[in-house]
Amino acid sequence: MLNKVGEVHHSAGDVDTALGLYTRALDVRKSRKRAAENRPTEMLVTATLDLVTSYAKVADAHKTLGMHAEHADAWSQGRTLLASISGAMPQVRLANAHTTYSGLQAHFFEEGEGEREREGEREAQL
Numbered sequence: 001m002l003n004k005v006g007e008v009h010h011s012a013g014d015v016d017t018a019l020g021l022y023t024r025a026l027d028v029r030k031s032r033k034r035a036a037e038n039r040p041t042e043m044l045v046t047a048t049l050d051l052v053t054s055y056a057k058v059a060d061a062h063k064t065l066g067m068h069a070e071h072a073d074a075w076s077q078g079r080t081l082l083a084s085i086s087g088a089m090p091q092v093r094l095a096n097a098h099t100t101y102s103g104l105q106a107h108f109f110e111e112g113e114g115e116r117e118r119e120g121e122r123e124a125q126l
Contacts, residue, residue: 002028003057010061019061026054041091048085049100052078056107079108 006021029051036047055078062071082104089101 001025003054006057006061010057010064015061015064019058019065022054022057022061026051026058029054041088042094042097045085045088045092045097045101046094048081049097049104052082052104052108053100055081056104075108078104082108 002021002025006018006025009015009021010018029047033044033047033051036044055074059071059074059078062068062074082101085101089098092098
């Protein structure tokens with residue numbers, strides 16, 4: 001819910017408020033993932049996918065605000081978490097989890113590769 005309200009603010013141009021909401025959602029989802037650590041694989045995967053989604057939103061808000069180091073950090077954490085569950089995905093029977101995983105894979109590993117490299121080069125030049 002916090003992410004959805006954040007999206008409304010983000011799309012209206014109030015990125016600072018959106019970032020605050022995304023950050024609160026990130027904290028909630030971190031707690032949920034910790035609580036799911038000793039649960040069945042599907043629960044852990046779902047909690048991790050939710051957390052990765054929050055990292056993507058935080059990263060996007062940081063990028064919009066020109067906060068390049070924070071953007072890179074959130075991006076890296078989301079990407080690392082997503083990679084950490086790749087081996088568990090064949091065990092997951094929830095179709096929506098696979099759809100979410102595929103979308104996040106595209107977001108973190110395919111679509112953004114060239115853009116991330118160019119941003120890193122620009123930051124190195126500064």
